[in-house]
Amino acid sequence: MSSCFLDEETFCQCCQLLLQHSHSLCDGWSWEQVKGSEGYLRKTALGTGRTRCILDQQGNSSDQHQERTFSLSFHNDEDDEDDGAVCCIQEESSSSSVVQYEYHILYSCSYQTPVLYFRASTLEGRSLCLEEVWDSVHPNYRQRLQHRPWDTITQQEHPLLGQSFFVLHPCRTEEFMMPVLKAALEEHRQVNYIVTWLSVVGPVVGLDVPLSYCTQVPEPPHTPSSSPQPPSSSPQPPSSSPQPPSSSPQPPSSSPQPPSSSPQPPSSSPQPPSSSPQPPALGTKPG
Amino acid sequence: MADDKDVLRDVWFGRIPTCFTLYQDEITEREAEPFYLLLPRMSYLTLVTDKVKKHFLKVMKAEDIEEMWFDFEGTSLKWHYPIGLLFDLHASNTALPWSITVHFKNFPERDLLHCPSNSVIEAHFMSSIKEADALKHKSQVINDMQKKDHKQLWMGLQNDKFDQFWAMNRKLMEYPTEEGGFRYIPFRIYLTMSDRPFIQKLFRPISPDGHTHTLGDLLKEVYPVAIPNDDESKRYQVVIHGIEPLLETPLQWLSEHLSHPDNFLHISVIPVPSD
Numbered sequence: 001m002s003s004c005f006l007d008e009e010t011f012c013q014c015c016q017l018l019l020q021h022s023h024s025l026c027d028g029w030s031w032e033q034v035k036g037s038e039g040y041l042r043k044t045a046l047g048t049g050r051t052r053c054i055l056d057q058q059g060n061s062s063d064q065h066q067e068r069t070f071s072l073s074f075h076n077d078e079d080d081e082d083d084g085a086v087c088c089i090q091e092e093s094s095s096s097s098v099v100q101y102e103y104h105i106l107y108s109c110s111y112q113t114p115v116l117y118f119r120a121s122t123l124e125g126r127s128l129c130l131e132e133v134w135d136s137v138h139p140n141y142r143q144r145l146q147h148r149p150w151d152t153i154t155q156q157e158h159p160l161l162g163q164s165f166f167v168l169h170p171c172r173t174e175e176f177m178m179p180v181l182k183a184a185l186e187e188h189r190q191v192n193y194i195v196t197w198l199s200v201v202g203p204v205v206g207l208d209v210p211l212s213y214c215t216q217v218p219e220p221p222h223t224p225s226s227s228p229q230p231p232s233s234s235p236q237p238p239s240s241s242p243q244p245p246s247s248s249p250q251p252p253s254s255s256p257q258p259p260s261s262s263p264q265p266p267s268s269s270p271q272p273p274s275s276s277p278q279p280p281a282l283g284t285k286p287g
Numbered sequence: 288m289a290d291d292k293d294v295l296r297d298v299w300f301g302r303i304p305t306c307f308t309l310y311q312d313e314i315t316e317r318e319a320e321p322f323y324l325l326l327p328r329m330s331y332l333t334l335v336t337d338k339v340k341k342h343f344l345k346v347m348k349a350e351d352i353e354e355m356w357f358d359f360e361g362t363s364l365k366w367h368y369p370i371g372l373l374f375d376l377h378a379s380n381t382a383l384p385w386s387i388t389v390h391f392k393n394f395p396e397r398d399l400l401h402c403p404s405n406s407v408i409e410a411h412f413m414s415s416i417k418e419a420d421a422l423k424h425k426s427q428v429i430n431d432m433q434k435k436d437h438k439q440l441w442m443g444l445q446n447d448k449f450d451q452f453w454a455m456n457r458k459l460m461e462y463p464t465e466e467g468g469f470r471y472i473p474f475r476i477y478l479t480m481s482d483r484p485f486i487q488k489l490f491r492p493i494s495p496d497g498h499t500h501t502l503g504d505l506l507k508e509v510y511p512v513a514i515p516n517d518d519e520s521k522r523y524q525v526v527i528h529g530i531e532p533l534l535e536t537p538l539q540w541l542s543e544h545l546s547h548p549d550n551f552l553h554i555s556v557i558p559v560p561s562d
Contacts, residue, residue, distance in 0.1 A: 110422050157367065164396065
């Protein structure tokens, strides 16, 4: 049975290819690196969201400040833990407004998948709370999030920056990636893991992925050592596939090199120190 | 020789005497007395401080109360870190009781996660357990458990019930004998002198040639700064549950016995005190 884990090096390569296309579209993605640690993709964008505002006596609204606590149990059917939550909601309304989003794509070594972190604030700089983020999710996606507890949006600490972000939980990534990767394998099509994954999770939180990403961004090249499986089961790039343009202008790195090869603590690759076999870059995995 | 199970109990029942003082700028109707509490190292601040809140609510007006949060010497305390970790990281070498300042206003939105109810703590706790099992067993053990088993883990933590918790948690500590240990060790190394909150990487407890990895092996690989060279004096303490385990300790053993209830080894690397 094939599974679809992504190792960190392939993650970086996929990101670099996405980045090249983003530059050509001026789509706003950049590669960030915290000193001495892993890198991540970053993008800011303006979007719409539903934010709360307080109505004063005259019925005028102003941007709400965090003035009350409230109980949130979106994903917990047994709502027995409401103790301790004070709920004194002032008269307020929810309206559609312009929201500043910031998206980060990080690699999770625990789940061996990418993870989407994001934060949102009003134009006045007030951070949106979880409830507002929830309200901003398009109704089409809301039902899906509510039914499956582990697909929900939660607030988490950003593992590299230490600040509060919202996250789409990654543990079910395999479920929707597997059929896509499997089909691509069988049809000898190229698939860039990050592009495919982002086109599924991005729209849920207001991040659009233009169609040209799916047609223009190639898969990273596979090195022989990363596919210990017999050739028939590892994805072969078709000979007519578009190669990444080598002459396009791109900060920060010149070709699909994993940026993590720049200054790092001793192990330059994210692989565990002395272990083999390595999980293959994409496609099948040793049992 | 102490039984390994005694270690589990000692770790579970670790406590930190704490003094909670209201922030001086909070608006009160009369003077607020400090509140003393023994905090469980195992638990989370927002889970065990209802009494603290009630105590200060007595001298405050409802409209002056927003979400409660804590700081220690100006550093806001992340409720989603286990209490013992917060202490080891920020207050290891200070005098007891641990002096924490209580706030009800100006919640630091960028730095702290909101915690509006216990459901959020439960979700966070279970999420950590799930992640740990993804590393240890490719999620097979946690996914084979039923919802009521997950609930038992949470209730054991919430109600401080060692036996109830470990009846279920022991399954998460098993591994196929032929493997010699977990697939990868769930750990996080926390640093005080870095923007980065922690280091987490893939690391196996046993090398392919059967060599047992130790705490020292882990540090050499992922954070060699923590280990002094032979000619240097020790600059950092490596602390787990308030103690400095020998660097020769097998990592697999540490993972089974010194993990927190969330199944992670939370390791603090702090500077050796200068005096």
